[in-house]
Amino acid sequence: MQAELEDIMVIRVPSKLPETDIPVPDTWLVQYDESAALPEAAAGLGVEHCDCFAIQATAWLPPLVLGPLAAAPASGTQVEMYEGSLSQPAFVPVRRWENDGLYRFRRADHRLVCQIFREGFWHSVSQERGIYLELDRLGVEPRRNLRWFSEEGRGRERFGRLIVDWGKPLPDLQRRIAVMCTALPPEFGQKYRTITYSNVPRAVAERIAMSLKQELGDRND
Known part of the structure; x- marks a missing residue:
């Protein structure tokens, strides 16, 4: 769906998620030729223009560090350990948890x-941040678990x-920043x-990778 207001073209992109998923709002895109014209275009639509949120938000990304101290799993708890060295990394059951690593289990x-x-x-951590902490600990080279491919077309190289x-x-903050580049689900x-x-933008991708102690890979990774 699209509509035109004088020389402003507005395109509505409905959500394509299955009905069983949590619903998300539709996205509205505004076509423009020069970024300098965006404030005037926004005023014409009755909204306020602001600079790219994703670029600004990358400055707020916290360092990838261990979380607060936590209690050990209770005796008899079934525990899984993250195996990042597998071709398809996954959590696998283990009998004991005496080795350093990322573990998953159910509390009482x-x-x-x-x-x-x-x-x-023991340290508390989200599963996503824990995975990248574990990948950093394992030190597998090259650290290019995030890849970025440039778009085709003149002026779209960045x-x-x-x-x-x-x-x-991606952990929550990194995922939200990546989504806000389009306001569309991945x-x-x-x-x-x-x-x-x-x-x-490549600058955003590089900062996301850096915040996770990764290098930004390409088509060859």
Whole structure:
């Protein structure tokens, strides 16, 4: 759906998520020729213009560090350990948790949690941040678990697709920043098991990768 207001073209992009997913609002795109004209175009639509949120928000990304201290799993708890060295990284059951690593288990309240075990201490962490902390600890080179492909077309070299694997999803803040580059949900590729974020400036992709102690890979990674 699209509408024109004088010389402003507004395009409505409805959500394509299945009905079983949590609904998200539709996205409205405004076509323009020069960025300098955006404030006037926004005023014509009755909205306020602001600079790219994604670029601004990358400055707020926290460092990738261990979380607060946490209690060890209760005796008899079934525990899984993250194996990042597998071709398809996954959590696998383990009998003991004496080695450093990222673990997942259910607490007494039945809540599934992730915790990192380092040098004899447990630390709370989200699963996504824990995975990148574990990848950093393992030190697998090259550290290019995030890939970026530039778009085709004149003047679009600085924009592209940011791609991560299903088994290495972006943490909440990084994911929200990547989504805000289009305000559209990412695409989930079934064949190669990837998550793709579109229209991501290279500068944003580089800062997201840096915040996760990663290098930005390309088509060859």
